[in-house]
Amino acid sequence: MDVRDKLNGIFQEVFKDDGIQITSGMTANDVEGWDSFSQVTLIVAVETRFNIKFSLKEIMSLKNVGDLLKNISSKITT
Amino acid sequence: MIFNSQEYFLFLPLVYLVFYFIGQRARWAVLLVASFLFYAAIDVPYLLVVLMLVTIMTYGFGRAMGRISTPKVKLFLLWSGVATNVIILVVMKYLSFSSSILKTLPMFFSGNTQIQPCKIFIVIGVSFYVFQAISYLIDIHLGIVKPERHFGYFALYMAFFSKLLQGPIERAGNLLPQLKVKYEFNYNNMRFGILLFTWGLVKKVVIADRLGLYVDTVYNNVSGFTGLPLPLSTYAYAFQVYMDFSGYTDMALGSARFFNINLTQNFNRPYISTTVADFWRRWHISFSSWILDYIFKPLQMYWRNWKNWGTAIALMITFLVSGVWHGASWGFVIWGFLHGLYLACSVFYRPYQRKLHKALGVEKTWFLKGWQIFVTFNLVSFAWIFFRANSIYEAKYVIANIFNGWKGTWSEFLLSQGRFTLALTVGAVLAFNLLKIFLFAKEDLYELSRKNRLTRYFFYNALILMLIFLAKNGLSGKFIYLRF
């Protein structure tokens, strides 16, 4: 299973929506701000499943799903 | 200079005229000089020095971060830049008691050898632009903005008089590009700018100041009251501070519109929030989104493996910082602590709350919404007690005596300013709300420009009449958020 598919699976789990198809341009639609756990849950799930660790700066600099994919890919190939 | 003063009513059009007639290349300079004069007009010379210091240093750190490519050095620069700003803020705000050195400085500037009476250290504006500077540096680090090369534009970004004294706290990505756009006269912006400014002025001098008369009667003498006046004046304060601050924000946004600059909106009907989290998406938005993005989210992410506890602690810390930012007194700290507590608790009980609503079958009903608004408003008002009370002791007194009868309700509270003033205040609040309901109930004030001429002119005249007849005597009441 390639990275994109695995990540897609994680998204579907976290957002409880089997119909999600991630695209590179997708951004976190964080209207909820103070109530939002989805970003945290997502990152934790990604870190666990791919067995990688993000630094705080990396997380804060992610602009969209494309960045996330790139970041994951670079970490698992090293 | 404060917005509701005759000086400002002369200042703004004058600055605009100079801005309009001078060539495009000098426009930023006009605004910058005007901003310095604006700041200087509050007659506290060392504040200009602080502003220049923060501006120059942040500019320097920003450019250095742009030139260095080593990540470790960049990080070090970021931390130094942020730390310097924080230190300046802390020194200015919290060491006012040991201000013996700085007390004598004004004497050197003004040549006045008389000893100034011992006053609270005036730090107007510092909290706002220091936070703005910090956001600039962090945004550079995260790659959201590039360091600004033109010192003039950067200085204007920091000092723009419209937002200098009480915010909004502007992100570089929003304000800097707007400052550089070529100015062209925009009829709608001029019109809306004046309208917004006038609307804000009405909120401040007609509603907020009038409510303030009653709030002050109780809160400046709490032991003279028990029972009903206490919660009534607390609710009145909730509206006073909202009208005061959103009025200021409207005046700031309106002033900026003259120059085709759109500052960020600070309020969005905060008292119809259904939860405290919702409240913080609607109250002092430029500030709450600042602490959300630069304190809460990083902390929450840093502690992501502690699940709910990580979030809860991140919330507590964020709101304690918020309390402390407002001032060096226990009242503000407790206020911040309370909000942090409200949010932290909700992290744990939200799932259960949802189940309860489902079980009771009230999900998505009007009844539930009304109840939630009521509860949230009361939670927030309870916290306002600590914000407004002159001391912790007095806040405790208020809380202990809320249900204690009606002493002083009628003659000492409601009639404390006389029948005439009470009638005017009630009339003003009524008129204000009627205007809002009939003219733009669900919409933004901006929608007014779409309505027909009759409606618009009716509204303009209603505002002017309210200012003429219903403003609290004399215009120059001080803004509440000015002291933060």
Place this chain on the structure above:
Amino acid sequence: MKAFLLKFLFILMPYIIFLLFMIYYVEHAVSLKEMVFDRIVEKKVRAAVMDDSKIIVGGDSRAERQIVPAVILSRTGLKAFNIANAGADLVTLYNALKRYNVLSKNYVLIINVGVYQVNDGAIDRGYITKACLLNLSLSEKIWVYRHDLGSLWFSLLEIFIRREWLFARAPETVMLENGFVGIKGNLKLPLSECIYQSKTYEP
């Protein structure tokens, strides 16, 4: 830009005209110069005139609290009535006495007052009574209020709508019942106890 300015002025025009009219009226309406603008003084003068006192004590808060009719009565045997009020000035007092024909009758007047009663800002921002304000010229008015023209506007507005006058009427019984600082009746107490017992009027 021109269109905008014209429309803006057009909207403000009625208010500017109203402002000019009001200024003109306040400057030239003779009747205003005779108004009292202090309803408490008016009430007290009306009560005094209905009373049978031979002596009228007038002035500001100093006279209100410190010239006690009971003392005058015990020293001279003559009844006195105290019409003084905190903040009252000579112009207000004169207008009040003239309005109720006190000056044309045989009263003994004891006056203790500051001439223009302009509070020098020692306690608060300071004030100037409406009666005195009317006796200043327009440029003097503006100069006195130069830091706070908004307050000047409201003072002129209150004069224009004769706000005090609207509320100065009160039923006779109320006026006579509101026993003023002057204690009426026989008191043979030493001075210090008179002051302790005198009832201060709470507006």
